[in-house]
Amino acid sequence: MDKLDLKILSVLQQDGRASLQSISDKVGLSSTPCWTRIKRMEEAGVIEGYTVRLNPQALGFNDTVLVQVTLDSHSDNTLEKFGEILALIPEVLECYLVSGDYDYLLRVVVKDTKDYERLLREKLYKIKGIRQSRSSFVLRTLKKADLPLGV
Structure with missing residues (x-):
């Protein structure tokens, strides 16, 4: 995990539906390396899944x-x-x-x-x-x- 991974995670915590292009733009990477990092974090269990927050x-x-x-x-x-x-x-x-x-x-x-x-x-x-x-x-x-x- 490096600073770029943490930036990606921060973007995803704020908006789990953010597009790959939006995430890439916010962290300063092109789409392919950004996607590779996201997949690696999913496979490692850092990203457990994607969900929606409901208002009880x-x-x-x-x-x-x-x-x-x-x-x-x-x-x-x-x-x-x-x-x-x-x-x-x-x-x-x-x-x-x-x-x-x-x-x-x-x-x-x-x-x-x-x-x-x-x-x-x-x-x-x-x-x-x-x-x-x-x-x-x-x-x-x-x-x-x-x-x-x-x-």
Whole structure:
């Protein structure tokens, strides 16, 4: 990875739909070497894929909830099964195994508090092995950022 690679990544973070010509112009390369660098970064796993950012509120998901979860057991089997079950719950957007007072931090989107109560009853509370959970509703997002590439 050199400065040109980082510039390419920065352009793609800002606009994943940027044309090859636009990326090339912004980083000061011709199209062929720019394309070669992008393909190399895709193959190396630096670029994991291309996606679109959706506005949750525009789609009716008005609340984001951060859920701290503590499990009864920390066996490999328990952790694996917990992850498999969470993968099947579409409202769970992210799940992190963390250090500290609890085991997992989940980021969940729901339509409203009633929808969250439904999610708890129908899905989360039915997962075996959860000892405790604590929920915090996000009141406002102060920062959303791309990776700090130093470009």
